[in-house]
Amino acid sequence: MNQPIKIFLLSLCSILLVISACNIDNKFEQQNEKLASWHYRGVDDKWRKTYVPGNIQIALQRDTLMESLFFENDFLKNRWSDTVDWEFKTVINIPNDIKNEHYNLVFNGIIGIADIYLNDSLLFRADNMFRTWTYEATNLLDKGKNNLVIKFLSFKKSKEQLNKKSKIKLPFNGLEMMRLAYYYADTTMGVYYIPTGFWKDVYIQKWQDINIEDIYFELKNLVYDESATIEAHYSIISDKNQVVNISIKDKNKTIASEKISVKKGANNYSFEFDVKKPKLWWTYDTGEPYLYNFKTVLSVQKEEILEKETLFGIREISIDTTDHKFVLKLNNVPLTLKIINFAPLGIFNDQLEENKYKSAISDIKNANINMVHVWEGGLYEKNYFYRECDKKGILVWQDFILPFKIFDLNEEIEKNITKEATEAVISLRNHPCIAFWSGQNFFDNYWRNNVKKNTYSATDSIQIVTDNKKLFSAILPEIVYTYSNFYYFEKMDFISIVNIIDDFPSFPNIITIRKIASQNNRSLDSYVVKEYQKPFNAIKKIKEKLLEKLNPPEDIAGFIYTNQLYSAKELKEKTQNFRFDENFNGFITGFYNDYSPAISTSAVDYNGFWKGKMYAIKEAYKKLQIKISDKNGWINIKIKSDFNSNLPVDFYFKLCDFDGDVLWRRNYLTTNIETQKSKDYFSFNLGSELSRSGRNFSVFKIDVFINQELYSEEYYYFVPDTKLKLESPNIKMKYFKVEEGYVIEMTTDFLAKNVYLYTEKAGILDDNFFDIIPGETKKITLNTIEEIYAIEGAFKAIDFTQKNEPNLFNFK
Numbered sequence: 004m005n006q007p008i009k010i011f012l013l014s015l016c017s018i019l020l021v022i023s024a025c026n027i028d029n030k031f032e033q034q035n036e037k038l039a040s041w042h043y044r045g046v047d048d049k050w051r052k053t054y055v056p057g058n059i060q061i062a063l064q065r066d067t068l069m070e071s072l073f074f075e076n077d078f079l080k081n082r083w084s085d086t087v088d089w090e091f092k093t094v095i096n097i098p099n100d101i102k103n104e105h106y107n108l109v110f111n112g113i114i115g116i117a118d119i120y121l122n123d124s125l126l127f128r129a130d131n132m133f134r135t136w137t138y139e140a141t142n143l144l145d146k147g148k149n150n151l152v153i154k155f156l157s158f159k160k161s162k163e164q165l166n167k168k169s170k171i172k173l174p175f176n177g178l179e180m181m182r183l184a185y186y187y188a189d190t191t192m193g194v195y196y197i198p199t200g201f202w203k204d205v206y207i208q209k210w211q212d213i214n215i216e217d218i219y220f221e222l223k224n225l226v227y228d229e230s231a232t233i234e235a236h237y238s239i240i241s242d243k244n245q246v247v248n249i250s251i252k253d254k255n256k257t258i259a260s261e262k263i264s265v266k267k268g269a270n271n272y273s274f275e276f277d278v279k280k281p282k283l284w285w286t287y288d289t290g291e292p293y294l295y296n297f298k299t300v301l302s303v304q305k306e307e308i309l310e311k312e313t314l315f316g317i318r319e320i321s322i323d324t325t326d327h328k329f330v331l332k333l334n335n336v337p338l339t340l341k342i343i344n345f346a347p348l349g350i351f352n353d354q355l356e357e358n359k360y361k362s363a364i365s366d367i368k369n370a371n372i373n374m375v376h377v378w379e380g381g382l383y384e385k386n387y388f389y390r391e392c393d394k395k396g397i398l399v400w401q402d403f404i405l406p407f408k409i410f411d412l413n414e415e416i417e418k419n420i421t422k423e424a425t426e427a428v429i430s431l432r433n434h435p436c437i438a439f440w441s442g443q444n445f446f447d448n449y450w451r452n453n454v455k456k457n458t459y460s461a462t463d464s465i466q467i468v469t470d471n472k473k474l475f476s477a478i479l480p481e482i483v484y485t486y487s488n489f490y491y492f493e494k495m496d497f498i499s500i501v502n503i504i505d506d507f508p509s510f511p512n513i514i515t516i517r518k519i520a521s522q523n524n525r526s527l528d529s530y531v532v533k534e535y536q537k538p539f540n541a542i543k544k545i546k547e548k549l550l551e552k553l554n555p556p557e558d559i560a561g562f563i564y565t566n567q568l569y570s571a572k573e574l575k576e577k578t579q580n581f582r583f584d585e586n587f588n589g590f591i592t593g594f595y596n597d598y599s600p601a602i603s604t605s606a607v608d609y610n611g612f613w614k615g616k617m618y619a620i621k622e623a624y625k626k627l628q629i630k631i632s633d634k635n636g637w638i639n640i641k642i643k644s645d646f647n648s649n650l651p652v653d654f655y656f657k658l659c660d661f662d663g664d665v666l667w668r669r670n671y672l673t674t675n676i677e678t679q680k681s682k683d684y685f686s687f688n689l690g691s692e693l694s695r696s697g698r699n700f701s702v703f704k705i706d707v708f709i710n711q712e713l714y715s716e717e718y719y720y721f722v723p724d725t726k727l728k729l730e731s732p733n734i735k736m737k738y739f740k741v742e743e744g745y746v747i748e749m750t751t752d753f754l755a756k757n758v759y760l761y762t763e764k765a766g767i768l769d770d771n772f773f774d775i776i777p778g779e780t781k782k783i784t785l786n787t788i789e790e791i792y793a794i795e796g797a798f799k800a801i802d803f804t805q806k807n808e809p810n811l812f813n814f815k
Contacts, residue, residue: 034208034209034210035109035206035207035208035209036206036207036209037204037205037206038055038093038095038151038205038206038207039055039093040093040094041053041054041055041057041091041092041093042091042092042093043059043062043089043090043091043092043200044089044090045087045088045089045090046087046088046089046090050092051066053065053091055091055093055200055201055204055205056112056200056201056202056203056204056353057200057201057353058114058198058199058200058201058202058351058353059084059089059198059199059200060072060081060084060196060198060199060351061351061353061354062200063084069081069084072196072351073194073518073519073599073600073609074518074519074520075519075520075521075524075531075534076530076531076534078194078195078196079534081196082195084197084199085157085158085159085197086157086158086159087157088154088155088156088157088160089154089155089157089199089200090152090153090154090155091152091153091155091200091201092150092151092152092153093151094148094149094150094151095144095148095149095150095151095207096147096148096149097144097145097146097147097149098146099146099147101146102211103211103212103242104141104209104210104211105139105141105209105210105211105214105242106139106140106141106144106207106208106209107137107138107139107140107207107208107209108121108126108137108138108140108151108205108207109135109136109137109204109205109206109207109208110129110135110136110137110201110205111135111201111202111203111204111205112132112133112135112201112202112203112353113129113131113132113136113153113201114132114183114198114199114200114201114202115132115155115156115158115161115183115197115199115200116128116129116130116155116156116161116164116181117129117130117153117154117155117156118153118154118156119136119138119151119152119153120150120151120152120153120154121140121143121144121149121150121151122143122145122149122150123150124143126138126140126143130181130182130419131182131419131422131423132182132183132184132202133182133382133383133404133423133426133427134182134419134422134423134426135426137208155199155200157199158197158199161181162178162181165180165181166180168180168413168415169411169413170411170413171411171459171463171466171467172463173409173410173411179409179410179411180410180411180416182419182420182423183197184347184352184380184381184382184404185379185380185381185404185406186346186347186350186380186381186598187350189380190537191537191538191539192346192380192537192594192597192598192601192603193350193537193597193598193599193601193603194350194535194599194600194601196350196351196599198350198351198352198353200353201353202352202353203353203385211242212241212242212243212303212308213239213240213241213242213245213247213265213301213303213308213309214239214240214241214309215237215238215239215299215301215309215311216238216239216240217236217237217238217429218235218236218237218238218299218311218313218433219235219236219429219432219433220233220234220235220236220297220313220315220433221233221234221235221236221432221488222317222318222319222488223275225281225317225319225334227283227334227335228280229279229280230277230278230279230280230281231277231278231281231317232275232276232277233275233276233277233278233315233317234273234274234275235249235251235259235273235274235275235276235299236271236272236273237249237270237271237272237273237299238269238270238271239265239269239270239271239272239301240268240269240270241265241266241267241268241270242267243267244264244265244266244267245264245265245303246262246263246264246265246303247262247263247265247301247302247303248260248261248262248263248301248302248303248305249261249263249272249274249299249300249301249302250299250300250302251276251297251298251299251300252297252298252300253278253295253296253297253298254296255298258276258278259274259276261274278295278317281317282295282317283316283317283318283334284316284317284318284393284396284435285318285333285334285396286333286338286373286374286396286397286398287368287373287395287396287397288371288373288396288626289333289336289338289396289647290396291396292316292393292394292395292396292435293316293317294314294315294316294393294394294435295314295315295316295317296312296313296314296315297312297313297314297315298310298311298312298313299311299312299313313433314390314393314433315433315435316393316434316435316436317435318333318334318435319333319334319335320332320333320438320439320490321335322439322490328586328588329588329589330588331438333398336647337588338373338398338589339587339588339589339626339645340373340374340588340589340590340591341371341372341373341374341589341590341624342372342373342374342375342376342400342589342590342591342592343367343370343372343374343375343376343591343592343593343594343595343606343620344375344376344378344591344592344593344594344595345375345376345377345378345381345384345594345595345596346378346380346381346594346595346596346597346598346605347381347382347384347598348360348363348596348598349598349599349609350598350599352382352385355385355387356387357387360384360385360387360388360391361387361391362611363388363391363595363596364388364391364392364395364397365395366595366607366611366613366617366767367395367397367595368395368396368397369621369767369769370606370617370620370621370624371620371621371624371625371626372397372595372620372624373396373397373398373624374397374398374399374400374438375392375397375398375399375400375595376399376400376402376591377399377400377401377402378402378594379402379403379404379405379406380404380406381404381598382404383401383404383427383430383431386430389431389434389436389437390434392434392436393434393435393436397436398436398437398438399434399436399437399438400438400439400441401431401437401438401439401440401441402440402441402442403424403427403440403441403442403479404423404427405420405442405443405474409467409471410467410470410471410474411466411467411470412470412473412474417474417478420474420478421478421482424478424479424482425482425486428440428482428483428486428487428489429486429487431487432486432487432488432489437489438489438490439489439490439491439492440479440483440489440490440491440492441491441492441493441494441495442474442475442479442480442491442492442493442494443471443475443493443494475493476493479491479493480493504574504577504578504581504590504591504592504593506570506574506592506593506594506604506616507544507545507548507569507570507573507574507604507616508536508537508538508541508544508545508570508602508603508604509545509563509566509567509570509602509603509604509614509615509616510545510562510563510566510567510602511563511597511600511601511602511603511608511609511610511612511614512563512608512610512612512614513559513560513563513761514610514612514763515600515608515609515610515612516532516559516563518600518610519531519535519600520532525559526559527542527546527557527559527562532559532602535600535601535602536601536602537601537602537603541602541603542602545566545602548569549562549565549566549569552569552723552725553565553568553569553724553725554725554807555806556806556807556808558807558808561806561807561808564759564801564806565806567614567615567616567759567772568615568757568759568772568803569615570614570615570616570619571614571615571616571618571619571772572619574592574616574619574620574623575619575622575623578590578592578619578620578623578624579623579628579630582623582628582630582643582681583628583630583641583643583681584681585681592606592616592620593605593606594606595607596608596609597609606620613767613768613771615771615772618770618771618772621770622715625714625715626644626645626646627642627643627644627645627646627650627652627676627707627709627714627715628642628643628644628645629641629642629705629707629715629717630642630643631703631705631717631719633689633703633719633721635690636688636689636690636691636693636694637686637687637688637689637690638685638686638687638688638689638703638719639683639685639686640683640684640685640686640705641681641682641683641684642676642681642682642684643680643681643682644676644677644678644679644680645678645679646676646678647678648678649675649676649677649678650675650676650678650709651673651674651675651676652673652674652676652707652708652709652714653670653671653672653673653674653707653708653709653711654670654671654672654674654685654705654706654707654708655668655669655670655705655706655708656668656669656670656671656685656687656703656704656705657669657703657704658689658692658693658696658701658702658703658704659701659702659704659776660696660700660701660702661700661701661702661727661728661729661730661753661754661777662753662754662777663754663776663777663778663779666692666695666696666701667687667689667692669687671685689703693721697728698721698722699721699722699726699727699728700727700728701720701721702718702719702720702754702774702776703718703719703720703721704716704717704718704719704776705717705719716773718774724756724757724803727756729753729754729756729803729804730753730804731753731802731804731805732751732752732753732754732755732775732802732804733751733752733753734749734750734751734755734758734775734800734802735749735750735751736748736749736798736800737749738791738794738795740791741784743784743786744766744784744785744786744787744788744789745784745785745787745791745794746782746783746784746785747760747782747783747784747785747798748780748781748782749775749780749781749782749783749800750775750777750779750780750781751775751776751777752777753777754774754775754776754777755774755775755800755802756774756802756803756804757772757773757774757802757803758771758772758773758774758775758781758800758801758802759771759772759800759801759802760783760798760799760800760801761798761799761800761801762797762798762799763797764787764789764793764794764797766785766786766787766789767785767786767787768783768784768785768786769783769784769785769786770783771783
């Protein structure tokens, strides 16, 4: 399916410079100097200091000119910022003693429509936040001070102007034509804000004589355990005709070297080299995600003048879609795909630093997820995100950021999207984490619904369908196959095979609620809480289901606990039903995160707190799954393994009452579990034991050990939670320091059901909403940098019997 690289172009536009996102270090002649000392103002307003990357809303709040961003309904009061034309300015100082230096002005991530002025001369208009705008400014910069001013057109005016250009009345009144992230204006998943400013750096790129502008390493052939043939592609710009030498080093050892003649101007050069006995890049659950650090050194007359480092993973992906299946093989090994959707980590994405991405990808790995779907309504994420996926061994299903499926594809918008898509593919093509690209995912349903409403005339309908076909069936695949060796899917029809889990909405952590609502407005019926429900009927849907299942309290803290508990149970039940289907080859849940505070379907809330469903995902995505059922006292145990080979597993079974007395016990050691098969392994008749203890006073437990380490604990109850004969337990906790944080050891005098550990201290627990049987010690790991004095006594353990207590989560 993949086509060979046909063309290796630097750019489709004279002012566009594509810089490889995987080049991690530049030395010697090329220097990137970030522009600082920025100021902003509204038209006819005074200048105030600010930062870039940065946006107007954060600056206004910092200067106390705007209400808080996410408190009560302040976000509604802040909408005025959409209607103002804003300006940013800075000064560029050029030394008097420069010698033959080239200066490029590089603008990454300009949010909105903006005119860029240098010394009062208009350079160009930027109208796409996903592109890198680079301008050769060598002959325009004066020695000494140079004034750089960026004038932003208000969002309101921008949308109106673009709407007038369209011959077809579009459903979002011009927003389709603006190359802005859809989620800024999406009110179904989060709070509405349209940032104005910069979400990436603005800098001057300086170079002399010669420069490598782009590097691409393309895997051409892989003979497993023997060799990998890689073709190195270079885009080079030179001031003159000259002979240079390019060397590629791995761990300071030269593995390839070529002498080439470059001409004055732009040059494209490629050559092949072999890596013997290559170490392959794997997902973390199949092997080591090994990354080579290829160092390119450019020399002139034996003098090293330029050096660039590129992380590269040697891996081969093949995808089989025959027989109505979607099978992805990594290095010829079939993968069980465990996918989650990924939205941007915040509305104000200029605020997203490397540590936030590291934390998110660690979360995803710890939850046993091996692929993330970068949602079309979000971003081509910052390089931090893809780098972490490379390092952690997480695959990425990357959407083109085109959530609107109805375009008036005039020459201007077609050119803009083409350049954007080309730059995106080029910037990501060195990342081994990228599995494939996709285009339109939901056009058919969206179009069908609009046709039913008779929104468009016959002529407009033909035009829209034609434009859609051109964009998603011709332009985008040509870009992918011209500039990379990735797969492209116009429609993700395989979603019907990789089962979608329809998520149930849940509240965020009570701490997040406290941050968005005053004490008087922290109730289920509060207008403030209702403002943050996404979708808009979320609270009603939650209430109806919980009243049916778990008798939730009216107190908001207890209600949140019950809501999260139910959403976790529902998700685990659904995934287990899919998991034991013989045709199962993977599934996708809802969204990992919120990009603003919300009552939503996410697994992690806006402040990074895991919801109950994230813990359920962690359990549901484990490689070994156990399904327990009973009929008239007969316990049946079915097991499904996603391990790559058969596996010896130790099983410890017991039936207990809620006082911890063991009524029955069996051990089965070194049981051979077959790979990729759903199979009945054990069956026990516990009728007589259950009749003595009572079905509402009994729990069946399985401890699973792999390589003599506890892999999972499975609990089975014979009646619903609300019918269990529970008493309030006395849970005791001890704390022990370990390398990653602390281990919390817990014991109880009576069965503790659905225990939720709660704290206001920072950190991530490796389990929550768990059970404890008397006589056993439950160990939970807390990943944190907090000191022991801040941890001891900071946790509260709440179980199912306490959910109706008022002020359950209040701490002094």
